[in-house]
Amino acid sequence: MKKTNYNTKSWFCLLSALTLLLVITVTGCKDDDKSPDPTLEIQKNTMSFLQTGGNDVIEITTNQNWSFNTPPTWLTLSETSGKKDATVTVTATENKDYAPREFTLIVTAGSLSGRVVVSQPGLDPVLSVNPKNIGFEVDGGTETVSVTSNVTWTPQLSDGADSWLTITVSEDKTGITITSAPNTTAEQREATLTLEGNQEKSDVVTIIQDGPANMTITALRALAANSKTDYTYVTGLVTSDNTGKNIGDNQMIIQDGTGNAITLQFTEEHNIAPGTQVDVLLNGGSRTTVNGLTTINNLKTANITSVPTATITVNPTVKTIAEILAGEAGDGLLVKIENVEFKDITQTYGNQPILWNGTEELPLAVAATATFREQKVAAKNGAIIGHITNAESWKLVLRNTEDTENMTNDRLYDKSRLKLSIVSYAFGNQGGKLPVDITTDTDITWTATVSAGAAWCTLQPATGSGSGSFIVTTEAYSGDNERTATVTVTAPDLDPVTLEIIQTPTAKREFVLSRWSNSNLGAKLPATEENMSGPDYKDTWGMYYQWGRNVGFPHSGAETTIAANESITAEQAQEMTEFITSNGDWLTNPGSESVWNDRAGSYPCPSGYRLPNQMDLLRIYPSSEDKGTFSNSQSVVVYERLEDRPGVPDRTLYVYEGNSKIYAIKKFETADAYILRFEMLGEVGKNLYLKITEILADENTVFDNATDAEALFAEATESEVRIFPAAGMLNMSDGATLLAPGAAAWYWLDKKMRCMYILNTTRINEAGAICGYATPLRCIME
Numbered sequence: 001m002k003k004t005n006y007n008t009k010s011w012f013c014l015l016s017a018l019t020l021l022l023v024i025t026v027t028g029c030k031d032d033d034k035s036p037d038p039t040l041e042i043q044k045n046t047m048s049f050l051q052t053g054g055n056d057v058i059e060i061t062t063n064q065n066w067s068f069n070t071p072p073t074w075l076t077l078s079e080t081s082g083k084k085d086a087t088v089t090v091t092a093t094e095n096k097d098y099a100p101r102e103f104t105l106i107v108t109a110g111s112l113s114g115r116v117v118v119s120q121p122g123l124d125p126v127l128s129v130n131p132k133n134i135g136f137e138v139d140g141g142t143e144t145v146s147v148t149s150n151v152t153w154t155p156q157l158s159d160g161a162d163s164w165l166t167i168t169v170s171e172d173k174t175g176i177t178i179t180s181a182p183n184t185t186a187e188q189r190e191a192t193l194t195l196e197g198n199q200e201k202s203d204v205v206t207i208i209q210d211g212p213a214n215m216t217i218t219a220l221r222a223l224a225a226n227s228k229t230d231y232t233y234v235t236g237l238v239t240s241d242n243t244g245k246n247i248g249d250n251q252m253i254i255q256d257g258t259g260n261a262i263t264l265q266f267t268e269e270h271n272i273a274p275g276t277q278v279d280v281l282l283n284g285g286s287r288t289t290v291n292g293l294t295t296i297n298n299l300k301t302a303n304i305t306s307v308p309t310a311t312i313t314v315n316p317t318v319k320t321i322a323e324i325l326a327g328e329a330g331d332g333l334l335v336k337i338e339n340v341e342f343k344d345i346t347q348t349y350g351n352q353p354i355l356w357n358g359t360e361e362l363p364l365a366v367a368a369t370a371t372f373r374e375q376k377v378a379a380k381n382g383a384i385i386g387h388i389t390n391a392e393s394w395k396l397v398l399r400n401t402e403d404t405e406n407m408t409n410d411r412l413y414d415k416s417r418l419k420l421s422i423v424s425y426a427f428g429n430q431g432g433k434l435p436v437d438i439t440t441d442t443d444i445t446w447t448a449t450v451s452a453g454a455a456w457c458t459l460q461p462a463t464g465s466g467s468g469s470f471i472v473t474t475e476a477y478s479g480d481n482e483r484t485a486t487v488t489v490t491a492p493d494l495d496p497v498t499l500e501i502i503q504t505p506t507a508k509r510e511f512v513l514s515r516w517s518n519s520n521l522g523a524k525l526p527a528t529e530e531n532m533s534g535p536d537y538k539d540t541w542g543m544y545y546q547w548g549r550n551v552g553f554p555h556s557g558a559e560t561t562i563a564a565n566e567s568i569t570a571e572q573a574q575e576m577t578e579f580i581t582s583n584g585d586w587l588t589n590p591g592s593e594s595v596w597n598d599r600a601g602s603y604p605c606p607s608g609y610r611l612p613n614q615m616d617l618l619r620i621y622p623s624s625e626d627k628g629t630f631s632n633s634q635s636v637v638v639y640e641r642l643e644d645r646p647g648v649p650d651r652t653l654y655v656y657e658g659n660s661k662i663y664a665i666k667k668f669e670t671a672d673a674y675i676l677r678f679e680m681l682g683e684v685g686k687n688l689y690l691k692i693t694e695i696l697a698d699e700n701t702v703f704d705n706a707t708d709a710e711a712l713f714a715e716a717t718e719s720e721v722r723i724f725p726a727a728g729m730l731n732m733s734d735g736a737t738l739l740a741p742g743a744a745a746w747y748w749l750d751k752k753m754r755c756m757y758i759l760n761t762t763r764i765n766e767a768g769a770i771c772g773y774a775t776p777l778r779c780i781m782e
Contacts, residue, residue, distance in 0.1 A: 038062075038063060039061070039062055039112070040066070040109040041061040042060060043059040045116055049118070052094050053092045053094040053095070054092060055091050057088065057090065058087070058088045058107075059087055060082075060087070066107055067080060067082075068080045069105065071105060072101075072103050074095070076090070076091040076093075077089070077091075077105075092118070098122045098151075103117075103118050125151045125197070127150075127195060127202065129147055129195060130148070131145060132206065135208050136180040137210050138212055139182045139231055145176050145193075145205055147195065148174075154196055155176060156193070158194070166179040180207070183211060184283050185211065186211065186305055190206070191206075191207045212233045214233060215233070217256050220282075220287065221294050223522055226551050229283075229287065230554075232281075235278070235307075236312065238254055238275065239255045240252055240254075240263075240274060241274045241400060242270070243371075246365075246367050246369075246372075246398055247367070249270070250269050251295075252265075252272060253387055255333070255334060261330060263294060264280055265290060265297040265299065266300065266304075268301050269301075270301045276307075278305060278306055279305045280299065281300075281303035283300075285298050291365075292365075292389035293387075314334065316335055316336035316385050318335070318337075318338065321362045324394050325394055327390075331389055334387055335387075335396075336383055337383065340357050340362075341381040341407065341411050341413060342354065343361065343413075344377075345379045347377055350373035359419055364386075364396050365389055380409055380411060381407060382404075382409045384398075384403060384406070385399075385403040385406075416441050417441075417495060418438060418440050418495070420438060420499055422436055424500040427503040428504060429505055431474040431476045431503070434472040435470075436499060437469045438470070439467050440494075443465055445491065446468075447462065448488070449488050450487055454484075456474055457472060457474050459472060472499070477503050477505060479505050483503050484503075487499040511696070513722045517605075517778055519542065520541060520778055521545075523541060532681075532725065538555060540727075542727070543777075545748065545775065546732075546771060547753065548573075551577065555727065555728075555738055558735035559577075561578055561581050561735045561736075562579075566589060569587075570587055570590075570600070581734060581772075584771070594751065595613075595750045603779070608782055610780060614766065615642065619666065622662065622764060623640045628678075630658075630661070630678075631762075632658070633656050635654060635704055651669065652664055652666050652667075652668055653665040653668045655705065660679060660761055661677060662678040663677055663706060674695065675695050677693045678691075678692055679692075680758075684742065689726055690745075690764060691722075691723050693719055693720070694721075724756070727741065729745075730775075732773045744759050745757070745776070746758075746773065747775055748775050753769060754766060755775060
């Protein structure tokens with residue numbers, strides 16, 4: 001066995017080393033050599049940003065290394081980690097959403113941590129429109145509303161509104177264009193446009209469109225031939241009966257409560273019974289004459305509305321045959337003629353029999369379609385009812401045989417009778433002689449006498465036999481009041497006949513302005529100060545006419561146009577409804593015509609009226625541009641030919657206020673003198689108008705300043721006024737553009753290319769214009 005030897009010195013060295021290591025280890029664990037405790041302090045624990053975003057800071061105080069948790073994309077930290085104290089900038093982006101947002105930032109430092117709650121509000125949802133109320137005129141148009149919004153929205157029209165409204169949203173969603181079709185209903189209509197947005201936001205636009213204007217029967221009758229009646233309606237009581245088929249199945253005669261009638265003609269048959277009150281929309285119609293009846297034609301039965309409870313009462317107007325033959329009953333009027341009988345009772349109604357009262361005669365008008373055409377006429381005397389027509393001559397239109405049911409009395413006019421050639425006569429103040437014929441079918445002796453107290457009226461001879469004559473003589477008269485006498489002719493067993501004699505005093509002077517119509521031709525409203533200052537002042541403007549054409553166009557412009565060309569003749573143009581566009585005269589090959597009738601063949605004015613000529617205008621207007629300038633200040637007397645007679649012209653005194661009034665004494669220093677005052681009133685560009693006031697004067701009337709002139713108007717007990725709206729004119733190049741409305745006016749005269757001119761508040765005078773333009777017309781009595 002091997003013996004192991006241990007080295008004592010080696011073991012001692014190992015033991016000493018172990019002892020030294022233990023000493024060092026124990027010494028390093030003493031308390032006064034420990035690390036400091038960790039600290040963390042944050043100066044805020046909440047942070048709020050505006051919706052638009054922004055910056056804020058977090059102050060960190062710590063003895064440790066620190067770091068933040070990962071923030072969302074809308075938050076940015078200038079530092080996400082670091083050592084010891086630091087200032088960290090927090091940036092928030094704009095919140096483009098409607099929901100608020102929040103995040104908790106956590107900072108960790110050693111074993112410690114801190115929290116900062118970051119919040120930001122969302123968008124405030126907005127949706128609004130401006131304006132919120134829109135109005136359209138009856139003929140439609142286009143309006144735009146602006147939209148302010150930060151939400152998604154969709155537009156929605158109220159039920160049924162899409163039948164007359166169209167909406168277009170702009171690409172950037174900041175506006176909506178609303179287009180209205182013309183209102184072809186009988187009343188005002190209303191709709192709403194609702195914008196429905198998210199975030200529970202909405203807004204509403206209220207849309208109202210005017211209904212058609214009510215036109216009276218009187219206004220319809222006054223329209224010029226071919227005038228359009230679109231966007232209007234008429235109210236009346238049906239007095240015709242088409243079941244008797246003496247008028248067309250498609251015709252209807254209505255009447256108001258004041259004795260005015262109009263005939264309506266539809267494109268199809270109607271079944272409206274007499275006695276029904278109706279409102280009839282006149283869209284598509286125009287004024288014409290059919291079989292002697294003033295008519296609005298081309299109407300639709302769908303536009304008839306029956307009024308449940310009638311407010312108009314119509315009884316037949318009692319008229320004599322003489323009054324009807326004298327035109328004192330307008331066509332279409334339902335009349336009652338008393339004490340008449342058919343002259344030949346062997347005839348049928350289809351023979352167009354004649355009614356008479358023993359003196360005057362009135363034929364019937366019976367259509368080939370009348371259901372009673374083959375019946376014998378009523379055999380007795382009494383009252384008959386029917387409509388008046390003026391087809392070539394005045395006639396009576398029966399509705400059916402019930403209109404003769406009151407002809408039950410014994411006949412009166414089969415016996416011998418007396419008849420005078422005249423039944424009334426008016427003498428002037430100078431007196432005179434009147435031959436009167438007596439007709440009778442016997443040789444009986446007759447006697448003529450004058451009523452008591454009328455010694456100024458004598459008869460020669462005062463008696464006779466059979467047919468003959470006598471002369472009525474009246475003395476000259478210087479009284480102030482009218483006087484009358486009755487001449488009565490009698491014969492045994494015959495009914496007496498009478499002649500009414502009237503003698504007038506010295507003729508009363510008339511105002512020159514009284515001959516001028518108070519309305520523009522085709523106007524819905526007369527030109528009065530009340531109407532000019534009201535909301536419907538444009539209704540006074542009337543229709544617009546190219547010179548020498550009897551076809552009117554509304555101020556809104558022509559519906560259709562045609563370019564002037566050689567194929568259009570003056571005669572054809574009177575029947576055309578298109579506006580003839582041109583750069584001059586609408587007639588390509590004009591002749592030598594110098595007045596309206598030479599080209600048009602007639603005037604568009606109502607019966608008894610015509611267009612004014614240059615002398616007519618001069619009687620009520622300044623004679624030249626300088627005389628009609630309102631800014632003048634110099635009084636002047638000038639010669640003006642106011643009458644078509646040889647010799648020295650009349651003189652006119654002009655006096656100026658220097659601003660907006662001119663005064664003129666026409667026929668100055670004569671017994672027939674009269675004073676005119678010219679004033680420009682209303683608002684330029686809107687409802688401007690010229691007001692002319694006339695008072696009578698004499699040879700002693702004179703003034704030299706506006707104050708004295710105005711005093712005469714203040715003292716006057718009678719005056720006459722005419723108002724001329726500054727209605728502009730339609731452009732000849734398109735027939736649609738209204739030039740200078742509310743700022744100027746041109747009114748055609750009878751003479752070619754001449755007109756009455758108004759230039760805002762600057763001047764008034766006669767001027768020239770090109771035939772292609774369309775201007776208003778003002779008619780004057782013949």
